[in-house]
Amino acid sequence: MPDLSAHDAGTVALVACVVAALALLLAAWALLRLRSTRRQLAVLGAEGGHDVLTLMARQSAQVAEVRAETAAAMAEARRARAEVADSLRHVAVVRYDAFGDMGGRLSFSAALLDDGGDGVVLTSINGRSETRTYAKGVKAGASEHALSPEEEQAVSFARRGEGARR
CATH class of the missing domain: 1.20.5 (Single alpha-helices involved in coiled-coils or other helix-helix interfaces)
Structure with missing residues (x-):
């Protein structure tokens, strides 16, 4: 193997020093990153x-x-x-005078329906000497019994969610 000249030996030594300095810088950078990562993990893992x-x-x-x-x-x-x-949550009341000689709208028809229009219509007709009350079943907004105009109004109002009416 040929002998290295003093100049070549100096160059090799200089390159070795530069490489060692770069390795030290890289190690210092890695330590700083490790310290930062540990700090972040300590914050994340602070619970217990x-x-x-x-x-x-x-x-x-x-x-x-x-x-x-x-x-x-x-x-x-x-x-x-x-x-x-299925609950009777649609309610409407129609108040009216059933007889021409009586005032005060003492008679009423009340519709109590569920979401499907099923339920009951209650009617109370008040006269001077007596009161009559009727209950008629309702299925899908219609009844198998004939409904009076006031009862039909009550069913219609209840289905539309309009509540108490005149």
Whole structure:
């Protein structure tokens, strides 16, 4: 092997020093990055000293629990909506004078219907000496018994959600 001249040996030594300096800079940079990463992990893992993976697993379990509770709440809401649809929640009252010689609109027809238009019409006709009360079933907004104009109005108002009327 040929002998290295003093000039070549100096060049090699200079290159080795530059490479060593670059390695020291790279090591210092890596230490700074490691310190920064540890600080960030310490902030993320501050809860009870657990690491990030444990916290993420716990969070994932909590999300799954919330999803299950939400699904149960949605099922309960669907059941409640179905139950409410069958309730008599559409109500309308039509008050009127059944006889020309009486005032005060003491007679009335009241329709109590569910969302499908099924329910009952209650009518009370007040005269001077007596009061008569009638109940007629309603199916899909119609009755198998003849409805008076006031009863038809009450059913119509109830189906439209217009409540008490004159």
